[in-house]
Each structure stands twice: as structure tokens, then as C-alpha cells.
Amino acid sequence: MNSHHGSFFGPSDAMLLGTDYPTQLNSKPRHLQRQEFFPQSSSGITNPESLFHGSNLTGLFSAADIRNLTAHDDSFDEIKLMSLALEEGFSPIEVSQMFEEPGSDLGPSLNSNHCTTSYSICCEGSVGYSSGVKSAPSHGLGAVGGHCQENIKHSHVEYPGDTECSAEATLQQFLQNHTYNQVPSQTVSTPQHHQQMWMKKSNEVKDGYHNSTATNRSRDECRAKALRIPFSVDEIVSMSVDSFNAMLAKNQLTETQVSLLRDIRRRGKNKVAAQKCRKRKLNAILNLEEDVCNLQTQKETLKKEHSQCSKSINQIKQKLNYLYHEIFSKLRDDQGRPVNPCQYVIHCSSSGSVFIMPKHLAKSEQKQDNRKEQKQK
């Protein structure tokens, strides 16, 4: 399947791609599809800021709102599951904070074996709802991991998840596990370590990092949902700086949550920038190709012009030669003898008078004239 274009956020993609690059040369039907999808966006939000300003965000974080936002879209089943858990008085922030505290004993409860069904919250439509127990009791919290699809394929990681089994725990795993590139064996259970790993640069996890790039977005989507923010990734990306900062300020988000939101925004912005950049590059290439074409045409024109001029010059030279000999054939010296054109030349003085003179004199006079001209310059 196409892992980039799962059903979850496709509609909002249209807003991003469809409007920004209507003339994109390599536009493909799927982009058009996205545009068609847009009116049915799960949130129905065309202007995220307007939604934001009109809302009490604390309220927006509530289970009911999440349910409202997702209930009309079958593809949001995972979120509905979370909503069920939320109805039971779950406070995401509190739990999140608990997770951030070293030595929190919430972890072990997550690994309880009483879950009979496991599901993976991630995403992309292919997500898994796998029945049968594959719980890994020996894993620590981190090892349970928030790996989305892509990492799941490395090692089949699943999330505990019936109504007894806390969906909020799963949520927190999402919130906590930012280590896109870690395979489960690399994960360490403490939240602090997650934070550290999150901060590591790509070269420290080079082996894994590019493996996961294609699915970072879907992870972002999962985590955005886990944050209970009723904005799609695209909305997070496209809202104004002020709105974004206000959102960060108004909600008591943990450092981890803020970091995730900023990353989602950064990646989204950069994606758009890359698309614009590529479009510009393509246009630049097209323009240069056009320039080359025009210059080649111009070159051909100049070539023709040049050959035309050469022909004219030759004709004029021939005419001149003919006239020259014509003149000499009619000239006579003092004794009435014909003048030899090999010994004499026709000379035009600067005053405009024309006369014939011996060649050797003409040469010396020409030298003098040249000197005069150089001095004048």
C-alpha cells in the first residue's frame, strides 16, 4: 500500500498540496483526489485558526469533543477507542506528567498480561487490529514503544488495548516514545531517556533514521491524535505562528508534547518548503531550457545574417574591382600611354580629391596618415 497516503489525513493534505501547487508539473491524480476529499475533511475545518480562536482549548481536549470530531469518520476507530477510555475520567496531562516523573510506577501496570486483545493505534488504515495475545510482559514501558507502522514491521510491536487495558497507557506510550528511529531493542524505559533520544541528531541513529522517514508523518498523525488536539497535522502546520504559540501557551502541555507539536509543525513546514523549492527548481530548469532554445534560434538567425553580409561584401568587392580596372583601362599618362594598374593606385585624399600615384609613394603616404590618426587619438 501507499504508506504516505493513508485515509486518516488525506483530506487535509488537499489543503496543503492542492492549493499550493495547482500547476505542479508532476501533479498526479491522487492530488486531485485529495482536493476532492477536502470538503469531507474529518474536522470540517477550513480555517484552523477560526476554530481555534472560537474554542476553549481545555474543552477541546475533552473526550466528548474528540469523539465528536471523529465519530463521523470510520477511519478514526482508534481514536474512538481512546475516547472510550477518556470517558472514564482520564486526564491525559496528569498521566503524562506521571510518566515524566522518574520512578513512576505506572509502567508496570501497562505490561499486565490480562489484555486479551492487542491493537496498534497507528494508523494509515492498515492498522492493525490484531486479536490474540502477543503481549510482551518482559518489556519495559519504552520497549512496548510507540512505534508506528514502519517500526512495527521491524518487530511486531503491539499495544495493549481493550477497555480494561488502558488506552491512556497506550496514549502515553505515544506521547513518550519520540524515538522514531529506535528499534525496540534500543529503547529504554525511562521517560528521560526518551527525551534524550529525541534530542539526538540523525547521525547518531543513522541506521534507523531514514528507514522511518516515510512514516514519520503517520506517526505525527498518531501522536497528534494522542495529544487530543482536534487539529490535523496539516492544520497544526498551517495555523499562524500566533495561533500556534497561543495553543502551546493555553494548554498545560508537557515538554514532550510541546516538542512533538513543534516537530510536527517543523516537518510540515519543511515539507511544503521542499515542494516549493522543487517546483522553483523545475521552473528554473524549464526557463533555462527555454532560454537555450531562444538563444539557439537567435544564433541561427545571426548565422544567416552573417552569411548574407558576407555575400554582400563579396559582391561589393567584385564591383569595386571591376570599377577599379575600368578606371585604369581609361586612364592615360602624360604621353598618352595606358597606366599600368600594377604600378599605380587610385588614391583618395582626406580632402576628397581623387588622383593616381605610384604604389611606393602611396604606401609611404599611408604610413604617414596612420601616424597622424594615432596621434589624433
Place this chain on the structure above:
DNA sequence: TTGTTTTGTCATGGA
């Protein structure tokens, strides 16, 4: 299966 193109991401530098 292999080669090419497209896409998302990160790092980096400039504004």
C-alpha cells in the same frame, strides 16, 4: 529484479 523518479526528512546557512 532493476533503474529512475518522487517524496519526506534532516542539516545547514542566510534573512
Place this chain on the structure above:
DNA sequence: AGTCCATGACAAAAC
């Protein structure tokens, strides 16, 4: 100092 944007480079996905 922090933020945003543009772009080269890279790797995975798509073709």
C-alpha cells in the same frame, strides 16, 4: 537567541 525559509543531500517509496 530564536524563528522561518530555502536548499542540498539522503533514503525510502513509488513507478
